[in-house]
Amino acid sequence: MSAQLTEEQQRKIEENRRKALERRAQRLGQTTSTQQRHSPSSTSNSSIPVQNVTAIHHVTGTEAPRKKVFVPPFKKDPQSVSNQTQHPSHQKPFTSGNQTIAHPWPRACLLPFNVKILYYNPVFPSPYQTQLVDPLPFSNQHLNNPSGLSTGVKPVQATPNPTSDATACTSSSSFYNRSIQPAQAAVAQLPSNTFTPKAASAKKPCVSVRGKCVSHTEGRFRVEVRYHAQLINVFKSIPSKNYDPSTKMWNFTEAAGIPSVYLKPLEGKEALDLTAAVSRARDSVTLSAVLKLCKGWQKPGAVLQGQCVLVSRTKFEVDVGYHVDVITAFKQMPTKNYDMKTRKWSFSLEDYKMLMDLLGGIAAVEVEPLPRAVILAFSARFDGREASSSDVPEADLSAIDSTITLSLMPFQREGVNFAVSKQGRLLLADDMGLGKTVQAICIAAYYRKEWPLLVVAPSSVRFTWAEAFRRWLPSLNPDSINVVVKAKDELRSGLVSIISYDLLSRMEKQQQGGNPFNVLIMDESHFLKNMKTARCKAALPLLKAAKRVILLSGTPAMSRPSELYTQILAVRPTLFPRMHEFGVRYCDARQGTWGWDYSGSSNLGELRLLLEECLMLRRLKSDVLSQLPAKQRKVVTVTIDGINTRTKAALSAAAQELARGHRSKMEEKEALLVFYNHTAEAKLQSIMEYITDMLECGREKFLVFAHHKLVLDHITTDLRKKNIGLIRIDGSTPSAERQQLCEKFQFSTNTCVAVLSITAANMGITLHSADLVIFAELFWNPGILIQAEDRVHRIGQTSNVNIHYLVAKGTADDYLWPMIQSKMNVLEQVGLSESNLSDNAVNSNFHSKDSKQRSIMEMFQSSFSADDDMDEAVLMAAANDWEDFPPEDTSGQH
């Protein structure tokens, strides 16, 4: 940096700084003395904020000339600076115990007029940060001050914690890392017996009420202070207030963080003393400081407010109205850029520090700095050091099954690299169908030595996960995969456990007791979006304990940024330890009568950049279309565990009947149909569960194909109950209506689902506004399935198409699916089917190893072989007729 600043630039900076100081001094009616202090020959005081000069030194990288050595104005000379931190008179305790100390100062002088209180600047800490105070994390930005008591204390961003935020804050030489942890600063650098109450009161003639913040219950602090009517009004205005009759004290949440306060008096002994008083001890602070921690704080005298916003990985923009000094400061920045269209100035991040210093010196203007999280995340760029490389290093996957590593598409491999570069903590937000499962398994396998692994997923895909592990990690013993299906099942019985969110919330006790799952995959992690839900409450302790956290969601936030908060917290707890900090910056937080409203959105571009830098990887289909097959089929293993005993009995009777053999071909077909029919009934619940999950996962438009009227009716009724917009086309839909229905689906945003009969709606209609087709049931003729798939996979489709086949174990699907697969492969070989099922979707586990079942399958194949001249209309009629039978007759006799 220093190399880039010419002498002329440095002179201008200095001149501008001096002008600003002069203006401020004039306002304070102290022009003469200030000017004296800033005369080039002066080596003592200055009213420029501490950070300004130190920051400039940092930027220039040169040894600070003597004349620039800044001495805080409340010090008489440099020697007194050391007095501030080392003088024995400061080494007495401020209070004894938690007693409230009555103070003789008049209330109106809670903060003396000549005390200038600045944000603690986590970015450019000054050498005087021994004055930092951690007033508990009382940090409560909700502390509002309608009484008008407030001046002077400004809420500050939390100090970065370099140790806890290893990924973002990697270099100890970074100036971010030099900042002092507020609490530590106060404790470490101020002797515990810094100040006596007597001394404090003697030196603070302007505080009428003195109190302190102390821990109350977990997550709350209370303010110990004697009665003060105006103060009570302030307390009452704080959303998290609570009055505890037993202690007769008010307590508040340690909500959104302002963990430190930096008071910097302009001049005068009182001011000095106040600063010292505030610095007393980590849990003790003048109450005035508490009262000033309000959102609406303004720099005294500031008439123009502005904001810094990150606009790219290397640039930030300052959004502020016109002010001549501001423009002058802007023009001094080496990387300045003015956009004529937006009329905004932007700069490279390495200019941030210098610019903020200059702007800080302009009293009439207050510019909100970039959030702490942004500064942490992009620390190397602020430092002027280029981030080592934007390329993510290649992870060594040699220890992982080659079945998976060799199958990864290039973008999936990049996903794994990204995850490893983030130490296995990430939110993988790839578009739906891009293979998040395969990437997550590969990432988890990279950390295999740290297992046990827990997968939490929507209940409809638990078994699909188990199948995926078997498919992709053949080295994993299948017996070590434990799908938890009942609340009383042992959660930790396998090396890999798979559980649904809902079941997890019913197993809380068990989880708390056991060893942590070091590696955690949370599928459809937006299920965690609401902190108050049971599923989120159950997941949070697991997330806290896990070393690796792999969140998967194609739609991490469905409608507002606040939905991202818990997911960010899960992956990077130190980024925004408190919701309020996140809410103010990205959710346009507004205080209402009943508390804060975080339902809005603000600074979204910056949020995206931040997430991408720290924890999130998102690729859209359009980004990787060239790597994708046009059609991607997936087998979703659903369970029929929840079916009633009657259906279960009927299903097994049908299976037995089919296995009995010795029958005519006609009898065989009938037996197969009965089995097929009972399968439909058995799958009803899981079909609906899967469709519901798809909707909850943000699938906006999709097709559901089924064969039986029973299934079509069930889906339609259930979706209508849920107020989901749908169209239905089956054999009874008049041809004249079909086109209308298709147009409704294509063009209406409210129509989400097309419920279609496999046989009646597999041709002649276009529904390519969707890119997902779900087959709730299978059908023995793959040609018909392919035709049905092509309702979305046709000219006009710009995306790749996902096809999900719902297959239930222990049903006719066990036989139908392999048959469909082999037939599709035949079709593909002759160029009639576009993607190879065995490559993309089929799991070999669907080939039953049971010899008896194999023979049934063969029978199926022969019964429904392409050569068979069976009249499908007859089959269909038989299948549909079946529904008219009362339950007791559905045991296969019809």
Ligand SMILES: Nc1ncnc2c1ncn2[C@@H]1O[C@H](COP(=O)(O)OP(=O)(O)OP(=O)(O)O)[C@@H](O)[C@H]1O
């Ligand atoms: N590299 C690959 N090789 C072969 N098949 C793949 C590969 N990646 C993904 N697939 C297949 O693509 C289909 C979709 O993948 P997957 O279900 O993991 O996507 P997803 O991103 O989790 O989708 P969703 O968000 O809808 O759950 C699956 O059948 C999967 O087996």
